[in-house]
Amino acid sequence: xxxxxxxxxxxxxxxxxxxxxxxxxxxxxxxxxxxxxxxxxxxxxxxxxxxxxxxxxxxxxxxxxxxxxxxxxxxxxxxxxxxxxxxxxxxxxxxxxxxxxxxxxxxxxxxxxxxxxxxxxxxxxxxxxxxxxxxxxxxxxxxxxxxxxxxxxxxxxxxxxxxxxxxxxxxxxxxxxxxxxxxxxxxxxxxxxxxxxxxxxxxxxxxxxxxxxxxxxxxxxxxxxxxxxxxxxxxxxxxxxxxxxxxxxxxxxxxxxxxxxxxxxxxxxxxxxxxxxxxxxxxxxxxxxxxxxxxxxxxxxxxxxxxxxxxxx
Numbered sequence: 001x002x003x004x005x006x007x008x009x010x011x012x013x014x015x016x017x018x019x020x021x022x023x024x025x026x027x028x029x030x031x032x033x034x035x036x037x038x039x040x041x042x043x044x045x046x047x048x049x050x051x052x053x054x055x056x057x058x059x060x061x062x063x064x065x066x067x068x069x070x071x072x073x074x075x076x077x078x079x080x081x082x083x084x085x086x087x088x089x090x091x092x093x094x095x096x097x098x099x100x101x102x103x104x105x106x107x108x109x110x111x112x113x114x115x116x117x118x119x120x121x122x123x124x125x126x127x128x129x130x131x132x133x134x135x136x137x138x139x140x141x142x143x144x145x146x147x148x149x150x151x152x153x154x155x156x157x158x159x160x161x162x163x164x165x166x167x168x169x170x171x172x173x174x175x176x177x178x179x180x181x182x183x184x185x186x187x188x189x190x191x192x193x194x195x196x197x198x199x200x201x202x203x204x205x206x207x208x209x210x211x212x213x214x215x216x217x218x219x220x221x222x223x224x225x226x227x228x229x230x231x232x233x234x235x236x237x238x239x240x241x242x243x244x245x246x247x248x249x250x251x252x253x254x255x256x257x258x259x260x261x262x263x264x265x266x267x268x269x270x271x272x273x274x275x276x277x278x279x280x281x282x283x284x285x286x287x288x289x290x291x292x293x294x295x296x297x298x299x300x301x302x303x304x305x306x307x308x309x310x311x312x313x
Contacts, residue, residue, distance in 0.1 A: 056117030
């Protein structure tokens with residue numbers, strides 16, 4: 001009956017994506033925007049509660065991202081703290097050092113970016129090694145009474161997180177990111193104690209940080225925003241991969257007969273999966289036409305106009 005006195009599940013963010021005191025797994029393929037998403041959530045939560053970000057791949061790369069976020073939203077980074085190196089969660093002494101370091105802050109969230117950097121010497125495919133990693137995360141969670149969020153990569157097939165399923169089994173929340181032709185899909189793949197949030201889409205918006213690189217050029221970075229809040233300029237109505245496909249289809253040699261997928265791939269040098277994603281988006285936008293499955297693809301008049309716009313013609 002004492003269970004009845006425990007409070008309902010609470011979340012750290014308004015979108016109810018990261019439960020308090022949870023083990024939340026964030027994963028996605030390289031280039032899916034994982035660190036941009038994690039930093040965005042970290043700064044938002046840090047407006048009211050401390051957040052510790054373990055930058056396992058070096059804190060230097062986060063400087064421009066943090067500056068870009070603060071510049072775009074007109075807010076300071078709040079109570080955000082960085083550990084500028086990896087913490088090996090398989091070394092009890094390093095875990096103890098981390099707990100001692102963050103103790104006075106009483107953080108609401110600790111982010112481990114990336115899991116691989118914070119699991120040096122361990123076999124990700126081993127249930128035993130992954131179990132030790134999870135136990136170390138729990139040690140931090142219970143000591144600091146905070147949520148812990150490891151940032152992880154996908155496996156070779158790109159369908160799920162890399163390594164042992166023991167990590168997913170232990171996680172309270174599992175969030176995946178997928179970048180499909182510059183459109184980032186955020187999905188909840190597991191929510192142990194609450195309803196899964198509805199999937200949504202984001203885009204990266206590039207902007208100047210106000211700093212100069214050593215060659216004198218403007219430093220740029222990105223912020224991650226809801227896709228409908230990213231205004232696409234006339235020169236960027238189509239993505240770079242879609243543009244490559246349209247440029248190939250606009251060649252005189254394909255004027256009447258069109259081009260098969262293999263021919264487009266050979267000219268664009270895109271990965272097969274990437275190319276077909278671009279073609280699917282172009283077909284939906286009526287920039288490309290295909291009579292039946294397996295038939296050649298043809299660029300439409302609408303496709304030629306948007307290509308001319310992108311090329312500045």
